[in-house]
Amino acid sequence: MSLPTTVLGTNGPTVGIQGLGCMGMSEFYGPTDAAEALATLDSALELGVTLFDTADVYGSGANEELIGPFVRANRDQVVLATKFGIERRADDISYRGFNNDPAYVRTAVDASLRRLGVDVIDVYYMHRRDPAVPLADSVGAMAELVRAGKVRHLGLSEVTGDELREAYAVHPIAALQSEWSIFSRDVERTAVPAAAELGVAFVPYSPLGRGFLTGAFTAAEELSKDDYRRHHPQFSGPNAARNAALVAPIQKIAAGRGVSAAQVALAWVQQRAEVHGLTVVPIPGTRKRTRLAENTAAATLRLTTEELAELEPIAAQVAGNRYADMTFTSAGRE
């Protein structure tokens, strides 16, 4: 069965109601297998996934280069989303800087178009807000890219409700992409209500809690040495055991329904659409066809009111922040 579709924003593209996060195919979540990753992209399209999510920063350009041939081969069906705004340094693997300068926006888009090998990006996101640059200037530069035909629609990531309104006054925003899951619900304070009010679609990233909600791992030590999640506050030290216990209700519901914990986590976030009155298109990340099939099957799974109530108290009990440095998030500016 192909996924149901929805529209991103008031005049945005039509997409399957679940997208695919491609980040882990190049970096952050342990060893990658390019052949299986590419097969996963093909399989996604067959299942009705049309929104493919990457960023210039994933693998320092490698992720855009990896998915480029797939995008070009299926250009009419793929809704291509990429992002600018986080800078890295070749000499310091842990360095992350924000850059929203209009001149940088113009350079970054050309670099992404070149790596992807396409002449237009469907959804171009500002990956992180740099408070040093007036938002109107950055979004103004993004709007120029729409007028120049390099970008079709605009998106923002990790902005507050007020920032979303300010940006929207400069140019319509099709999608807001921020972390939203059973564990991470700070976006419900201001970003979600603003998106609902403006008709902006919400694209929850890390809807599986970076894999933790699936039960695939229960502590940082189980991950490979180069896995970025080893430094995640929620998966390290005493927080890991406390948070692993919070996954139990998800697993209990999954067992009762004969589905996986991942599917319950995805159904929960998909059902936020009705709870908050907005379009929701989660982008779970996977590099494997088997998991993709499992995840897309969850797009039409419906949790009962009782099941939703069991999951409701979890977020408030999570130990540790969702980033080691919360200036990386909208919550850090609320």
Ligand SMILES: NC(=O)c1ccc[n+]([C@@H]2O[C@H](COP(=O)([O-])OP(=O)(O)OC[C@H]3O[C@@H](n4cnc5c(N)ncnc54)[C@H](OP(=O)(O)O)[C@@H]3O)[C@@H](O)[C@H]2O)c1
């Ligand atoms: N805007 C932003 O700042 C931002 C930040 C982070 C991520 N993102 C985007 O959001 C996408 C998704 O987020 P994410 O990848 O961080 O986290 P996620 O979707 O919550 O979880 C991905 C992890 O879960 C595993 N997984 C996937 N399906 C599974 C299943 N059915 N059962 C067990 N494990 C499963 C994946 O492993 P396998 O790959 O081995 O299946 C991977 O390790 C990213 O790919 C990226 O495009 C955006």
